[in-house]
Amino acid sequence: MSAEMHAMVGAYALDALDHIEQVSFESHLASCPMCADELVGFHETAERLGSAVAVAPPPRLRTAVLDEVSRTTQERRVIPLQRRDRWRRRMPMLVAAASALAVVSLFGVYLAEHDRFADEQNQQEQQAAVLAANDASTTSERLGGGTRVKVIASDSLDRAVVVMHGVPPLKSGTSYQMWAVGSAGVQSLGVMGGEDLTEPTTRLVKGIKNADSVALTVEPEGGSERPTSKPVISVDLV
Amino acid sequence: MVEPTPLPVEGAGVPETPLSTLMVRVAKGDEAAFAALYDRTSAAVHGLARRVVRDPARAEEITQEVYLQVWRTAGRYDPDRGSAKSWLLTVAHRRAVDVVRHDQASTNREARYDWSGGRDTDVVESAVMVRLEHEQVRRCLGSLTELQREAVTLAYYGGHTYSNVSALLKVNPATIKTRMRDGLIRLRDCLGVAA
Numbered sequence: 001m002s003a004e005m006h007a008m009v010g011a012y013a014l015d016a017l018d019h020i021e022q023v024s025f026e027s028h029l030a031s032c033p034m035c036a037d038e039l040v041g042f043h044e045t046a047e048r049l050g051s052a053v054a055v056a057p058p059p060r061l062r063t064a065v066l067d068e069v070s071r072t073t074q075e076r077r078v079i080p081l082q083r084r085d086r087w088r089r090r091m092p093m094l095v096a097a098a099s100a101l102a103v104v105s106l107f108g109v110y111l112a113e114h115d116r117f118a119d120e121q122n123q124q125e126q127q128a129a130v131l132a133a134n135d136a137s138t139t140s141e142r143l144g145g146g147t148r149v150k151v152i153a154s155d156s157l158d159r160a161v162v163v164m165h166g167v168p169p170l171k172s173g174t175s176y177q178m179w180a181v182g183s184a185g186v187q188s189l190g191v192m193g194g195e196d197l198t199e200p201t202t203r204l205v206k207g208i209k210n211a212d213s214v215a216l217t218v219e220p221e222g223g224s225e226r227p228t229s230k231p232v233i234s235v236d237l238v
Numbered sequence: 239m240v241e242p243t244p245l246p247v248e249g250a251g252v253p254e255t256p257l258s259t260l261m262v263r264v265a266k267g268d269e270a271a272f273a274a275l276y277d278r279t280s281a282a283v284h285g286l287a288r289r290v291v292r293d294p295a296r297a298e299e300i301t302q303e304v305y306l307q308v309w310r311t312a313g314r315y316d317p318d319r320g321s322a323k324s325w326l327l328t329v330a331h332r333r334a335v336d337v338v339r340h341d342q343a344s345t346n347r348e349a350r351y352d353w354s355g356g357r358d359t360d361v362v363e364s365a366v367m368v369r370l371e372h373e374q375v376r377r378c379l380g381s382l383t384e385l386q387r388e389a390v391t392l393a394y395y396g397g398h399t400y401s402n403v404s405a406l407l408k409v410n411p412a413t414i415k416t417r418m419r420d421g422l423i424r425l426r427d428c429l430g431v432a433a
């Protein structure tokens with residue numbers, strides 16, 4: 001398993017992994033100083049490949065960017081200082097592992113634009129745990145209009161990773177809401193706004209162990225207590 | 239009357255401010271530093287986006303998005319852990335690849351019954367026959383085996399996943415993954431990149 005993971009570092013540096021492999025590799029990266037080290041050099045190498053095809057953008061783009069920047073607030077730092085201090089106090093043998101983690105937060109976490117919150121590292125670890133669980137079961141479904149959904153569920157962890165491709169865009173004033181549907185009823189798994197729809201859209205959800213299926217409905221913005229429309233996506237769990 | 243002080247000109251003996259220093263200033267909200275960062279890196283970001291998405295209008299959008307993201311999140315950049323330019327280009331590449339894969343998914347959706355199959359061959363050629371102005375990079379790419387070079391350029395310039403590359407080249411996916419890594423190691427050493 002580990003050798004297989006090390007072998008992915010090149011494809012990862014070139015952004016050539018699919019979404020699920022990327023998530024598992026980032027979790028490997030957090031505990032593999034060897035891959036983290038190699039990745040630094042690979043990113044510098046890729047930078048040379050990128051610089052070799054440089055083409056200056058038109059001057060109006062500069063004006064537009066600087067103008068937008070002057071109206072945009074910057075976010076606070078995401079890596080809490082406390083956590084960094086704690087790393088420094090650890091044993092020296094952990095230093096390498098800590099630097100591996102830092103590379104992940106630099107290159108991996110930073111890039112996942114949709115995962116912008118402080119618990120993002122934690123989310124990734126949980127996703128990776130679901131993907132690696134012994135009882136993980138996968139259901140794939142192709143729906144009309146090019147929508148594809150894959151659900152990787154682990155009853156023992158009571159969590160599932162839902163990967164959706166080609167989710168139709170939302171009308172303004174509406175949100176998507178995901179539901180766990182079981183014999184005991186329907187339970188909300190969370191709400192997604194238009195800004196959460198990436199390609200693919202990946203969600204880690206909790207509370208699926210008693211569910212027979214996972215469904216997605218369109219709801220008024222912010223979500224509802226219970227579904228108010230027919231699901232646009234419904235996947236039976238095995 | 240006082241003569242205006244000439245602005246420092248690149249290559250005129252005035253050392254440039256390192257990009258990493260500019261990034262640190264950007265993180266503190268320094269717009270002038272941001273403008274300087276843009277001037278020194280935007281050709282690479284824009285050129286790379288253009289190469290990957292092969293659409294000038296999309297490439298401009300990506301460039302704009304990348305710099306806004308850099309402005310917003312500059313505080314996450316740590317100069318001890320890699321160069322500012324590699325950070326920028328990593329962000330740009332990831333973004334360009336997302337766009338290309340998303341567009342590809344929509345094209346597949348729209349053209350459900352029109353599997354002309356012509357596109358992939360075009361893609362292979364445009365990515366592998368990349369005309370590189372940069373002499374050293376061209377020479378180092380030339381030092382790779384053909385399969386290493388194709389695997390690296392189809393992924394990096396073509397935005398393909400390794401499983402796509404495997405299908406395009408009809409070579410098993412595990413081999414492609416290994417060639418990507420071997421190819422990058424050889425390139426890194428040839429370019430003299432400090433690991």
Ligand SMILES: [Zn+2]
Nearest residue numbers: 005006032035
């Ligand atoms: Zn590793």
